[in-house]
Amino acid sequence: MEHGESGGEEVTAARAEGTNPVAAPSSAATATPTSGPAAAPSSGSAPAHSRGNVFEHTIAALLRAIRLGQYLVGDKLPAERDLAARIKVSRATLRQALSELQTAGIVTVRRGRYGGTFVTRLPSAGDDATEGSIDPAELDDAVRFRHVLETAAARIVASRTLQSAEVEALTTAESECREVFGAPGESAEKFRALDARFHLSIAELTRIPSLVAASASTRDRINALLDRIPFIETNVEHSCAQHGEILDAVLAGDPELAAELAAQHAEGTEQLLRGFLEHQ
Amino acid sequence: MEHGESGGEEVTAARAEGTNPVAAPSSAATATPTSGPAAAPSSGSAPAHSRGNVFEHTIAALLRAIRLGQYLVGDKLPAERDLAARIKVSRATLRQALSELQTAGIVTVRRGRYGGTFVTRLPSAGDDATEGSIDPAELDDAVRFRHVLETAAARIVASRTLQSAEVEALTTAESECREVFGAPGESAEKFRALDARFHLSIAELTRIPSLVAASASTRDRINALLDRIPFIETNVEHSCAQHGEILDAVLAGDPELAAELAAQHAEGTEQLLRGFLEHQ
DNA sequence: GTTCAATGGATCAAGTTCATACCATTGACT
DNA sequence: AGTCAATGGTATGAACTTGATCCATTGAAC
Numbered sequence: 001m002e003h004g005e006s007g008g009e010e011v012t013a014a015r016a017e018g019t020n021p022v023a024a025p026s027s028a029a030t031a032t033p034t035s036g037p038a039a040a041p042s043s044g045s046a047p048a049h050s051r052g053n054v055f056e057h058t059i060a061a062l063l064r065a066i067r068l069g070q071y072l073v074g075d076k077l078p079a080e081r082d083l084a085a086r087i088k089v090s091r092a093t094l095r096q097a098l099s100e101l102q103t104a105g106i107v108t109v110r111r112g113r114y115g116g117t118f119v120t121r122l123p124s125a126g127d128d129a130t131e132g133s134i135d136p137a138e139l140d141d142a143v144r145f146r147h148v149l150e151t152a153a154a155r156i157v158a159s160r161t162l163q164s165a166e167v168e169a170l171t172t173a174e175s176e177c178r179e180v181f182g183a184p185g186e187s188a189e190k191f192r193a194l195d196a197r198f199h200l201s202i203a204e205l206t207r208i209p210s211l212v213a214a215s216a217s218t219r220d221r222i223n224a225l226l227d228r229i230p231f232i233e234t235n236v237e238h239s240c241a242q243h244g245e246i247l248d249a250v251l252a253g254d255p256e257l258a259a260e261l262a263a264q265h266a267e268g269t270e271q272l273l274r275g276f277l278e279h280q
Numbered sequence: 281m282e283h284g285e286s287g288g289e290e291v292t293a294a295r296a297e298g299t300n301p302v303a304a305p306s307s308a309a310t311a312t313p314t315s316g317p318a319a320a321p322s323s324g325s326a327p328a329h330s331r332g333n334v335f336e337h338t339i340a341a342l343l344r345a346i347r348l349g350q351y352l353v354g355d356k357l358p359a360e361r362d363l364a365a366r367i368k369v370s371r372a373t374l375r376q377a378l379s380e381l382q383t384a385g386i387v388t389v390r391r392g393r394y395g396g397t398f399v400t401r402l403p404s405a406g407d408d409a410t411e412g413s414i415d416p417a418e419l420d421d422a423v424r425f426r427h428v429l430e431t432a433a434a435r436i437v438a439s440r441t442l443q444s445a446e447v448e449a450l451t452t453a454e455s456e457c458r459e460v461f462g463a464p465g466e467s468a469e470k471f472r473a474l475d476a477r478f479h480l481s482i483a484e485l486t487r488i489p490s491l492v493a494a495s496a497s498t499r500d501r502i503n504a505l506l507d508r509i510p511f512i513e514t515n516v517e518h519s520c521a522q523h524g525e526i527l528d529a530v531l532a533g534d535p536e537l538a539a540e541l542a543a544q545h546a547e548g549t550e551q552l553l554r555g556f557l558e559h560q
Numbered sequence: 561g562t563t564c565a566a567t568g569g570a571t572c573a574a575g576t577t578c579a580t581a582c583c584a585t586t587g588a589c590t
Numbered sequence: 591a592g593t594c595a596a597t598g599g600t601a602t603g604a605a606c607t608t609g610a611t612c613c614a615t616t617g618a619a620c
Contacts, residue, residue: 053606053607054606054607054608055606055607079566079567079568080567080568080569081567081568089607089608090607090608090609091608091609092570092571092607092608092609093606093607093608095568095569095570109568110567110568110615110616111567111568111569111614111615111616112566112567112568112614112615112616112617113564113565113566113567113615113616113617113618114566114567114616114617114618115566115567115568115615115616115617116566116567116568117568137489140487140488141488141489141490142490144486144487144488144491145488145490145491145494148428148429148432148436148488148491149428151432152428152431152432156428206424207420207424208420208421208424208425208428209417209421210421210422210425210494210498211424211425211428214425214490214494218490333576333577334576334577334578335576335577359596359597359598360597360598361597361598369577369578370577370578370579371578371579372577372578372579373576373577373578375598375599375600389598390585390586390597390598391584391585391586391597391598391599392584392585392586392587392596392597392598393585393586393587393588393594393595393596393597394586394587394588394596394597395585395586395587395596395597395598396596396597396598397598
């Protein structure tokens, strides 16, 4: 797969704190009668860089990759020199971040040839989480953007003719996700990672790198929100069933049905989150 | 390997400047899709920080805001202290960037109370552009992602009940864009800025900040590509006509029609770009 | 058991970026 | 004419990142 790295950067830009726009304080939408100079549509803007510490961002990037199932437990991360180049940070900074993960027990490091950094456990909600209550605006944005991205991805992939290897990847992702559900005692983290893998697999088949990047970023935001509410088996079961339906529609080459099912799936998560938000 | 597939790579990503998860911004405007090394279930990756210079990213962010019509010629930018906070860079860095824009004649600065930084002209293609031929992967990614975003935005906004101020903003954006077309001698840059304003106005009405940010970033990438091909009046005329149709569908509250028209509009640009790419 | 390539471990100088003060200018208001 | 608040202009030191270089460890291959 080559991925093309994405081109996208920014998509994420806005999130966390306030989000945004470089621009104008008042958005056009909110009534700004004077059309003069002032009313500029605030196009989201990107923070010129990512601010904060490169160090912290590196930790977050690594955690995200693991949480989203890019590296499963037992997997070996790329060699430090390679990983640093990939994340685009210096090896020194990457090592600081890896050191933290090691201290947290998320990875273990072995020296020597054939050594490397291995994932030993999935990050738990506490390893990363922000405390406090859920920001309604963040929830709304993440959930709705996800709806847009996943609906579109399902529609696009369903209208493509998939190669056997691609079909294989999708079915595997779907079944692994289902299997974890069946096994009792599995962690919410593991389900989330495999769930993310399934959805990101679909996103990848669109062959639109920016869409993949945006989906990954958004999925991670949603997972962070899900970490703040109780893990309910029933929802997982329902989720897995929907995955199966989506997969079938995609393989059957029915774009509109796939899109509709993806929409319903997203709406399920949305209602789950909103339900808890309103009662917190 | 670890889990099969993938080789894994990239940690994440997000585009341009933003980012969050860790991500980073990459350059905002110029997006650099570079197809990376290997492939993994690469969930898009994000550079942990923005690499490059915060300074350069700041310039790019400012140029982008101006190119996308966030600040029109004659507009005053926010005070340095505010702008720096918005872009999330130190005032010192922002000033370096503004200094460049001033040297380039894009903004002028006046001291004292009621002074500030004012936009004096739109950046021309050369102020920013990357030389060389168009990267097919970048074009494909930008154009297809735009298709996804704008189609979804049109559908969403058409299904909302707009407030009078919102309708006003849209119709104004549409007509201003058309007027510029009518006036002879207007620059491609001005049309692009107003064109972007129209589309971003629609994106804003979705009330999904992440969608707005992604649309702005993608629009800028496409504008950068358009800067590399001849500016054709006929296309502008066609574009304006389509804007009118999209606006009508949105105001009429016809989601599917609005989405279809937005799709056609995006496809027009796509074909225009691909046509020149294949002949370059 | 020796060799060797891949990989983690460590250090240091140089360049960036930030944060915080404080100064200078301007023009509306009184 | 004087006042004053908002805004740009300038300076300094701390903190962070990088990039380059060299060291240490490991286990497969010979």
